[in-house]
Amino acid sequence: MKKAFTGLAAALVLGTVGTTLHNAPAHAQVLEAAVAGSPAGLDPHIVTAFTSTQIVGGTIYEGLTTIDKNLLVAPALAESWTVSEDSKTYTFKLVSGATFHDGAPVEAADVVASLNRVMSADIASPLASRLAAVEMAEAVDASTVKVTLKEPSAPFLTALASIAIVPRQFETDKEGLQNAPMGTGPFKFEEWQPNGFIALAKHEGYWNAGLPKLDGVKFNIIPESATRQVGLISGQYGMLPNIDAATALQLRGQPNVAIAETLELAYTLIGMNVSKPPFDNPKVREALNYALNRDEIVQAALFGAGVPGGPLSPALTEWAVDVAEFSCFAHSVDKAKALLAEAGVTEPIKFTLLVLPRQDIRDIAQVVQAQLNNAGFEVELNIPEIGQFVQDWRNSNFDAFASINSGSIEPDDYFYRTFRTGGSTNVFKYSNAELDGLLDNGRVALELADRQAIYNDAQKVLACGGPVAFLTYGQLFTATRDTVKGYEIMPNRSLMTLTTTEFGQ
Amino acid sequence: MRLLRTRLIELVVVLFGISIITFLMIRLIPGDAVAIMLGANTEVTPERVAELRASLGLDKPILVQYVDWLAGAMTGDLGVSIWTRRPVIEEIGAHVWPTVQLTVFALVLGAGLALPLGVLMARLRGQGWDVVLQIGSVAGLTIPSFWLGIMMILALTVLAPGVQMLGYVPFSEDPLGNLARLLLPSIALALPILANLARLTRSAMLDALQQDYIRTARAKGVSERSILFKHALRNALIPFVTSVGIMAGYLLGGAIVIEQVFAIPGLGRLILGAIAERNYPLVQATILVVTVAFVLINFVVDLLYAIIDPRVRH
Numbered sequence: 001m002k003k004a005f006t007g008l009a010a011a012l013v014l015g016t017v018g019t020t021l022h023n024a025p026a027h028a029q030v031l032e033a034a035v036a037g038s039p040a041g042l043d044p045h046i047v048t049a050f051t052s053t054q055i056v057g058g059t060i061y062e063g064l065t066t067i068d069k070n071l072l073v074a075p076a077l078a079e080s081w082t083v084s085e086d087s088k089t090y091t092f093k094l095v096s097g098a099t100f101h102d103g104a105p106v107e108a109a110d111v112v113a114s115l116n117r118v119m120s121a122d123i124a125s126p127l128a129s130r131l132a133a134v135e136m137a138e139a140v141d142a143s144t145v146k147v148t149l150k151e152p153s154a155p156f157l158t159a160l161a162s163i164a165i166v167p168r169q170f171e172t173d174k175e176g177l178q179n180a181p182m183g184t185g186p187f188k189f190e191e192w193q194p195n196g197f198i199a200l201a202k203h204e205g206y207w208n209a210g211l212p213k214l215d216g217v218k219f220n221i222i223p224e225s226a227t228r229q230v231g232l233i234s235g236q237y238g239m240l241p242n243i244d245a246a247t248a249l250q251l252r253g254q255p256n257v258a259i260a261e262t263l264e265l266a267y268t269l270i271g272m273n274v275s276k277p278p279f280d281n282p283k284v285r286e287a288l289n290y291a292l293n294r295d296e297i298v299q300a301a302l303f304g305a306g307v308p309g310g311p312l313s314p315a316l317t318e319w320a321v322d323v324a325e326f327s328c329f330a331h332s333v334d335k336a337k338a339l340l341a342e343a344g345v346t347e348p349i350k351f352t353l354l355v356l357p358r359q360d361i362r363d364i365a366q367v368v369q370a371q372l373n374n375a376g377f378e379v380e381l382n383i384p385e386i387g388q389f390v391q392d393w394r395n396s397n398f399d400a401f402a403s404i405n406s407g408s409i410e411p412d413d414y415f416y417r418t419f420r421t422g423g424s425t426n427v428f429k430y431s432n433a434e435l436d437g438l439l440d441n442g443r444v445a446l447e448l449a450d451r452q453a454i455y456n457d458a459q460k461v462l463a464c465g466g467p468v469a470f471l472t473y474g475q476l477f478t479a480t481r482d483t484v485k486g487y488e489i490m491p492n493r494s495l496m497t498l499t500t501t502e503f504g505q
Numbered sequence: 506m507r508l509l510r511t512r513l514i515e516l517v518v519v520l521f522g523i524s525i526i527t528f529l530m531i532r533l534i535p536g537d538a539v540a541i542m543l544g545a546n547t548e549v550t551p552e553r554v555a556e557l558r559a560s561l562g563l564d565k566p567i568l569v570q571y572v573d574w575l576a577g578a579m580t581g582d583l584g585v586s587i588w589t590r591r592p593v594i595e596e597i598g599a600h601v602w603p604t605v606q607l608t609v610f611a612l613v614l615g616a617g618l619a620l621p622l623g624v625l626m627a628r629l630r631g632q633g634w635d636v637v638l639q640i641g642s643v644a645g646l647t648i649p650s651f652w653l654g655i656m657m658i659l660a661l662t663v664l665a666p667g668v669q670m671l672g673y674v675p676f677s678e679d680p681l682g683n684l685a686r687l688l689l690p691s692i693a694l695a696l697p698i699l700a701n702l703a704r705l706t707r708s709a710m711l712d713a714l715q716q717d718y719i720r721t722a723r724a725k726g727v728s729e730r731s732i733l734f735k736h737a738l739r740n741a742l743i744p745f746v747t748s749v750g751i752m753a754g755y756l757l758g759g760a761i762v763i764e765q766v767f768a769i770p771g772l773g774r775l776i777l778g779a780i781a782e783r784n785y786p787l788v789q790a791t792i793l794v795v796t797v798a799f800v801l802i803n804f805v806v807d808l809l810y811a812i813i814d815p816r817v818r819h
Contacts, residue, residue: 038778041588124556174560175590194589194596195778196673196770220672222768226655231671231768234662387534387783 029215034228034237043177044164045125058496061164061183071409087152094143098207101188108139113168130159158410186212186499213502245305248477260489263315264476265407270469275429283343289328290336291375301363305475311459315491328464336375348378351399355383365402411455428467584786593790604771610691615698623706645700654693654766690767709741750806
């Protein structure tokens with residue numbers, strides 16, 4: 001009897017294995033993705049950490065505008081808009097047939113409520129500064145919204161892409177969306193098992209008819225990189241979105257695995273505190289640039305998957321200045337030492353480099369350390385825990401730091417807050433009247449050609465004399481099972497092309 | 506009854522002490538929830554940060570925060586998660602079962618196999634097999650379970666591609682899927698326990714077998730089997746049970762690593778995530794729950810002594 005029972009148990013266990021294998025295709029229309037980080041809430045206006053935005057942006061939520069595959073502003077919930085003569089009034093026409101996931105139609109009142117929600121002090125949204133130019137938003141009729149600006153704002157339409165439209169009843173509700181997000185996007189929220197998964201299901205009433213193609217997407221939260229890789233190889237997961245070169249190289253060549261890649265907007269950098277020695281001296285900052293060998297960094301720390309880059313990503317073909325135009329990007333130890341001599345500082349220049357605790361940044365920091373020590377600096381690395389890093393970074397409590405910034409498709413979006421005197425993320429305490437003037441003009445100039453000229457100048461000011469030594473732009477990868485079709489990797493890490501993703505042969 | 510009363514008093518004292526320590530420790534780590542929430546790259550003004558801090562109650566002095574928390578805890582309200590705004594009790598409830606299952610499976614597997622294996626090793630002492638088992642047990646003790654876990658995942662990927670072995674499904678939803686997914690992590694978690702307990706059983710058995718009462722039993726003609734299992738093993742059980750009790754506590758710690766490797770949403774992941782996110786109420790409550798479990802397990806072990814060793818009852 002006992003033996004029979006053991007046999008039965010074994011058969012059951014083996015049977016499970018068999019059926020799991022057999023059942024796999026039955027789940028085929030739900031894409032199982034594996035991501036590393038657990039989101040800290042799903043309210044698109046409150047939590048702006050990447051672990052959250054990658055899951056909800058473009059899937060559950062949409063803005064009036066969107067950023068398309070070519071990194072240009074495109075219509076989304078607003079099918080069209082007109083701009084007044086003085087560039088201060090925008091009138092948006094909402095797309096017809098759009099509904100929230102509860103079935104309610106999307107009306108102008110919802111758009112107004114969403115914009116007000118972001119701007120409200122009570123909600124304390126970190127996105128509020130993106131709408132700093134907005135004077136007021138009002139509903140003209142059910143499908144027309146009029147937004148009045150305090151002054152003309154070139155980046156306004158880009159900024160709107162990052163402002164999710166939520167149902168009006170959440171205007172003053174701080175908590176409702178954290179657990180149960182509700183938007184207008186192609187996928188609706190289904191279930192969140194903390195530390196387990198977030199399941200999204202197809203939004204049947206999606207305004208863009210015929211989309212999405214998948215029945216659902218399940219984001220499995222898998223903290224361990226080796227586990228994610230094995231899960232993809234074994235077929236348990238269909239997609240590992242936005243992975244780094246080290247992981248991608250290990251997956252390349254595995255059977256039934258496809259790898260997509262693109263140059264990303266995020267850049268690695270050495271940020272310098274210009275409010276105290278040694279980096280208060282522009283010559284020392286320039287010397288540091290000469291001392292760096294960016295090609296070597298790409299080879300040694302990014303496995304060759306990346307390019308040296310200046311203030312803007314080469315992916316932004318309309319904006320980025322070729323790095324060949326920046327004299328200090330040509331590696332030269334002699335030039336670095338000559339500049340240090342000119343600056344009248346005694347070698348070696350000792351400083352501590354605060355390092356973001358992430359593997360790729362650690363690798364880069366070590367290469368940078370070796371290069372700088374070779375050219376008159378003496379660098380000590382300090383790799384704290386993430387909370388400590390963020391605190392020191394925010395309080396400008398560093399000589400210099402090594403980190404990665406996400407970048408933006410709109411130059412104003414990060415130049416202004418990062419480099420303008422008093423900017424909200426100007427942790428370097430950098431202040432340059434010439435640059436401030438350029439950045440102010442860049443906001444109000446509306447013609448593309450004018451703006452390009454302005455930001456060309458800004459890039460040249462920043463590249464060699466600014467508070468940041470721009471290092472590299474990495475390749476970004478997404479690994480999928482080769483049956484996953486129609487997904488396109490985006491340089492800004494958005495997963496919005498899940499809308500057109502499907503399973504094929 | 507008196508045992509129960511002293512234990513309860515002990516539990517309250519321990520819980521009080523732990524609550525103060527965790528409350529201070531988590532707040533001593535630099536960087537708070539707001540900084541993590543915003544990430545390092547969003548445009549925020551100090552005023553916004555201050556507003557957010559105030560809305561989470563983080564702007565009050567630590568002592569006031571502690572008293573507020575304690576007052577809530579007394580009435581059974583352990584607070585809400587900073588992030589999801591759900592009661593922390595609910596969050597813990599959602600994470601407790603995978604860990605309990607994993608712990609129990611590993612304990613049953615480890616302790617269940619350790620006993621016969623230890624007896625066997627004591628019986629085979631000095632022979633070739635004893636040496637092999639000894640080497641095996643040292644290996645079991647020293648191989649880190651996270652490494653073993655990853656190796657097992659890799660091996661199974663090659664041997665049985667397509668098997669769903671990562672993550673967790675509740676038993677009520679898919680009993681077989683649940684067991685299949687817990688098999689590998691349980692083995693990885695059980696191995697060090699098995700090795701440890703087997704060695705312990707072996708030495709306790711060897712010790713017992715040299716006692717006078719064994720010689721007496723042999724002299725009066727008791728069968729070898731009866732000597733081994735009735736006389737020697739019963740005495741060897743006391744250190745064994747003590748160790749099992751302690752290990753149940755350590756298993757909760759080992760589960761943190763294994764849950765990470767096998768992507769199981771258990772208490773270990775919950776605590777780790779909560780610490781990383783500075784989710785103070787959640788860390789606080791989870792550690793309290795684990796402490797209670799630890800104390801209760803030790804209480805059960807004390808009761809077991811009384812069953813095994815009649816002398817304790819008096």
